[in-house]
Amino acid sequence: MNKLKGKRIIVTRSRKQAGCLVNALEKQNAEVLAIPAIEIQDPDDPEPLARAAAHAGDYDLVIFTSANGVSQFVKHHPEKIRGAICAIGPGTASALRKYKMPPRFIPKRYIAEGVLEALADFPLSGARVLIPRAAVARDVIPVELARRGARVEVVEAYRTILPADSVRLARTITAKSADLVTFTSSSTVENFGKLFSEPPRIPAACIGPITSATARQNGWRVVVEAEEYTIRGLVKAIIKYCTALSYSARKAASGSTRAVRDRSL
Numbered sequence: 129m130n131k132l133k134g135k136r137i138i139v140t141r142s143r144k145q146a147g148c149l150v151n152a153l154e155k156q157n158a159e160v161l162a163i164p165a166i167e168i169q170d171p172d173d174p175e176p177l178a179r180a181a182a183h184a185g186d187y188d189l190v191i192f193t194s195a196n197g198v199s200q201f202v203k204h205h206p207e208k209i210r211g212a213i214c215a216i217g218p219g220t221a222s223a224l225r226k227y228k229m230p231p232r233f234i235p236k237r238y239i240a241e242g243v244l245e246a247l248a249d250f251p252l253s254g255a256r257v258l259i260p261r262a263a264v265a266r267d268v269i270p271v272e273l274a275r276r277g278a279r280v281e282v283v284e285a286y287r288t289i290l291p292a293d294s295v296r297l298a299r300t301i302t303a304k305s306a307d308l309v310t311f312t313s314s315s316t317v318e319n320f321g322k323l324f325s326e327p328p329r330i331p332a333a334c335i336g337p338i339t340s341a342t343a344r345q346n347g348w349r350v351v352v353e354a355e356e357y358t359i360r361g362l363v364k365a366i367i368k369y370c371t372a373l374s375y376s377a378r379k380a381a382s383g384s385t386r387a388v389r390d391r392s393l
Contacts, residue, residue, distance in 0.1 A: 132158035138309040140165040140316040152363040165320035166288040180283045181206035188255040195223035200285040201260045238357040240268040253277035260285035298323035314342035321346045
């Protein structure tokens with residue numbers, strides 16, 4: 129359980145959701161520095177979400193793209209969903225099951241494009257589709273479903289803001305503060321970047337390709353990308369990267385020692 133011993137890793141996930149990642153990293157003896165880049169807040173106007181929840185049984189398909197969307201949706205005591213439910217990944221699916229809303233669809237790839245693949249055979253022509261999601265999100269799913277003939281209703285379920293205490297914590301961060309900074313969504317990338325005039329030169333570890341693309345666009349050097357787009361997959365990728373780095377360092381040190389010994393002969 130010492131695979132990350134001596135490594136300092138910044139976790140930018142919201143304080144409420146960071147526990148799973150923090151615990152997994154600390155289990156491997158990493159030193160974790162929590163600087164939440166997002167805080168979940170209710171939408172400015174909660175009425176559209178409340179109205180959609182009250183008529184949840186009228187939709188043929190409800191798509192949840194995050195566990196946050198699930199928790200915000202159930203706060204409005206929704207009508208029983210009689211149509212199909214789709215979860216973007218296992219974390220969202222777990223949140224749905226917690227509220228006795230088991231998903232029929234979970235894509236193989238836990239990104240928007242994966243959702244579209246999972247719904248390839250679903251009869252979308254004329255179907256009413258509800259997507260409760262963050263205020264700022266990619267439009268890949270609603271645009272494509274509408275193109276396939278669905279009547280799509282996108283409802284703001286929550287918005288993300290930058291926590292005030294993170295501004296204070298960020299003042300102490302330099303390139304030498306950590307070995308890695310972790311990003312679990314594009315919003316964590318964008319909000320964390322707002323804490324600095326320019327990103328500190330800390331290598332980034334990202335949960336998947338969309339987050340990695342956002343990180344690169346915002347000036348981060350991505351050295352880790354999870355093959356499985358989950359917290360477990362991210363931790364596994366971080367361990368793999370750090371293990372390879374340590375091996376390379378040991379090999380280089382061994383080569384230098386041999387070179388010095390050879391010169392002394």
